[in-house]
Amino acid sequence: MKPNFEQYKDIPGTTIYTIELARKGFQLNEFCMSLRTQENRERFHADEHAYLDEWDMTEEQKQAVLDRDFQRMIDLGGNVYFLSKIFAAEGMSYVQAVSTMTDQTLEEYQAMMLAGGRSPDGWRSKKERGEA
Amino acid sequence: MAKIVAGISTSHVPAVGHAVDSGRTQDEYWKPMFDGYEFSKQWVKDNPADVDIIVYNDHASYFGMDIMPTFAMGIAEKYNICDEGYGPRPIPVVEGHAELGTHLAASLILDDFDMTVLNKLDVDHGLTVPLSLMYGTPDKWPTKVIPLPVNVVMNPQPSGERCLALGKAIRDAVENFDGDLKVRIWGTGGMSHQIQGARAGLINLPWDIQFMDDLVNDPETLQYKPHLEFMIEAGSEGVELIMWLIMRGALGDKVNEVYRFNHVPASNTSVGHLILTPKED
Numbered sequence: 283m284k285p286n287f288e289q290y291k292d293i294p295g296t297t298i299y300t301i302e303l304a305r306k307g308f309q310l311n312e313f314c315m316s317l318r319t320q321e322n323r324e325r326f327h328a329d330e331h332a333y334l335d336e337w338d339m340t341e342e343q344k345q346a347v348l349d350r351d352f353q354r355m356i357d358l359g360g361n362v363y364f365l366s367k368i369f370a371a372e373g374m375s376y377v378q379a380v381s382t383m384t385d386q387t388l389e390e391y392q393a394m395m396l397a398g399g400r401s402p403d404g405w406r407s408k409k410e411r412g413e414a
Numbered sequence: 415m416a417k418i419v420a421g422i423s424t425s426h427v428p429a430v431g432h433a434v435d436s437g438r439t440q441d442e443y444w445k446p447m448f449d450g451y452e453f454s455k456q457w458v459k460d461n462p463a464d465v466d467i468i469v470y471n472d473h474a475s476y477f478g479m480d481i482m483p484t485f486a487m488g489i490a491e492k493y494n495i496c497d498e499g500y501g502p503r504p505i506p507v508v509e510g511h512a513e514l515g516t517h518l519a520a521s522l523i524l525d526d527f528d529m530t531v532l533n534k535l536d537v538d539h540g541l542t543v544p545l546s547l548m549y550g551t552p553d554k555w556p557t558k559v560i561p562l563p564v565n566v567v568m569n570p571q572p573s574g575e576r577c578l579a580l581g582k583a584i585r586d587a588v589e590n591f592d593g594d595l596k597v598r599i600w601g602t603g604g605m606s607h608q609i610q611g612a613r614a615g616l617i618n619l620p621w622d623i624q625f626m627d628d629l630v631n632d633p634e635t636l637q638y639k640p641h642l643e644f645m646i647e648a649g650s651e652g653v654e655l656i657m658w659l660i661m662r663g664a665l666g667d668k669v670n671e672v673y674r675f676n677h678v679p680a681s682n683t684s685v686g687h688l689i690l691t692p693k694e695d
Contacts, residue, residue, distance in 0.1 A: 285570060289642055295612030296650050300569045304479050315478040318497045353611065362610045363473040363567055370499030375429060377681055380614045391615060395679040399606075399617025406646050 294408045295384075299361045307359020313337040313347070314364035323371045353383045416514065416588045416595040419463055421661045421669070421690040422454070423601040423629075424547055426470060428539040429681035431503055434546045447685055450675040451547050454689060457673065458548050458556075463596040465511045466557045467518075467584065468541050469660045470602045471566045473498070475538035483530035484572050485580065487522070488561035489515035496538040505546065508537055511558035514591055518560065521587035527580055537561055544602045547687075557598075566603065566654045571641060577656045578637040581663020588664070601661030603654030605676075606647070607683035616649040617684045622676065625655060626688060630671050633662045661690075668693035 290298035297303070304311070313334065316322045326333040334344045346354035347368065355365055362380075369379040381391035394400060408414035430447070433439050439448040475496040477483070490510045495502040522529050541561055549556055565571060572580075581599070588597050605622040608614050625648075628636040637659060644653040662669075672689040679685075 287569075290569070290645065293613070293646055293650075295614075296608065296645070297611055298569050298645065298650060299567065304482075304568050308479055311474065311479050315474060317499055318475070320497075320501070323499075356610055361474065361567060363475075364478075367474070367499040373500070375681070376609055377429075380609045380682055383610060384612055384614050394615055395617075395682065398619070398678055399682075399684065400608075400613065400615040402616055402618050402621075402647055405613050405616065 292408050292414060294405050294411055294413060297356050303359050304361070305359070307343075307361065309337050309339045310343045310347075310355065310358060310360050311364040313339060314360070314367045317367040317371050327371075352379055356383075416591040416593055416597055418585055418588050418599055418664050418692060419596045420461065420598045420672075421601065421665045422544075422548065422598060422688070423658045423661055424544050424687040425604055425680065425683055425685045426540045426543040426602045427680045427683045427685065428498070428543065431539050431543045431546060434551065435503055435505070447677045447680050450677055450685075450687065453673055454548055454675075454687065455550060457689060463557055463598045465514055465560060465595055465597045466600055467560045467562055467597060467664075468544065468600045468602065469562045469564060469657045470540035470544070470600075471654060471657065472538055472563050473540060473567070476536045477563070479568070482565055482568055483563065484565045485527060486530035486532050486563045487515060487519045488532045488535045489519050490533055490535060493535050493537045493559070493561060495542060496536045498538055503539070503542055505542055506552065506554050508541070508545070508555060508559050508561075511560055513593070514595060514597070515560045517591050518584065518587045521590060522580070522583055525583045525587070527583055532561070532563075535561060535563075540602060544600055562660070564657050564660070566656060569641070571653055571656060574637040574639055574656050574659050577659040578633055578663040581660040581665075584660070585664040585666065599661045599664045601658035603657050604648070604652060605655060605684040605686040606649050606652045608649030609651055609682050611650070613649070615682055617678055618647050618649070618652075619676065619678055619684055621647045622684050622686055626674060626686060629658055629662050630669060630688070630690065633659060665690055666692045
């Protein structure tokens with residue numbers, strides 16, 4: 283069966299982590315995996331630039347990590363489960379990290395979740411939203 | 415012979431593990447969710463089993479992208495707990511059932527399911543949070559565990575049809591084991607949630623409830639639901655729910671619904687939980 287990755291591109295505000303995107307983000311995600319040891323977390327936090335230079339990542343990917351710009355990291359092939367190693371090592375929860383990718387503040391995002399979460403209504407299709 | 419005696423499905427939210435490990439299960443935020451599992455904790459005590467086959471996904475905790483198996487099976491004697499970026503959870507090591515695991519992996523490969531064989535595996539919250547929900551905080555887990563990791567992180571994920579069929583093959587393989595064991599199968603992950611992008615925080619409880627109804631009553635139709643629909647209606651991470659089809663396939667044509675629980679939210683997620691038993695002919 284021929285893959286159809288295009289079909290995922292109409293979902294608003296969503297990046298599907300495909301095998302293609304995984305190729306693009308391989309080194310970024312490998313860097314994230316390295317943070318599973320306390321020793322590497324300490325080395326990374328001691329000198330982030332030097333630690334990132336040990337990885338064959340693009341300059342854009344490194345800058346996104348330095349900026350803690352999670353949406354940018356995802357655009358460049360990162361996947362949130364990998365990226366969680368970066369924010370977990372800094373004591374940040376998924377809710378805190380995830381809220382930074384929305385147009386809401388942390389408080390607004392938490393209130394939305396407590397009220398039942400984001401309804402899919404209006405979020406099913408870029409075409410429907412006039413974004414495509 | 416060995417026999418599948420029950421199926422358990424549950425979400426596996428990492429923050430639930432933190433709540434257990436830090437003694438916050440009775441906090442105002444968490445209590446309503448944990449209360450929903452009280453029935454189940456008693457039920458698994460009253461209806462004990464020897465082995466739990468736990469279908470789950472690793473979250474870049476053991477498998478990176480250097481090797482990404484679609485379906486894998488643990489056949490080891492024990493599984494250590496992953497460091498997911500903040501040190502391993504302070505919970506007992508997970509004991510395996512090497513003999514049954516080996517039999518299942520071999521049987522499934524012979525039945526054309528190309529399982530990746532894991533003689534070594536560390537397990538993450540995908541497997542350990544369900545253990546905590548069902549068994550609380552014991553010094554030692556009460557059952558032996560056979561981990562069955564599924565790739566649901568990288569698209570393409572396995573199809574729903576393939577997942578249901580794998581469950582059916584697991585049922586046959588368990589029944590062909592030369593040993594007297596009571597076996598439960600767990601399908602974990604879901605329900606609706608999205609933890610990335612501007613659409614993060616998506617929850618679709620009516621869809622989740624319909625998924626549960628269909629899983630119980632009409633899995634033969636449910637298996638054809640395209641991944642795209644999971645992503646649109648249940649969020650990009652809602653596709654984890656295909657793992658529940660593996661559990662359902664292992665329970666046979668008809669099931670009894672022993673228990674059902676839904677709760678929104680736990681962290682970013684719609685929590686769903688079922689206990690099913692095979693309906694004897």
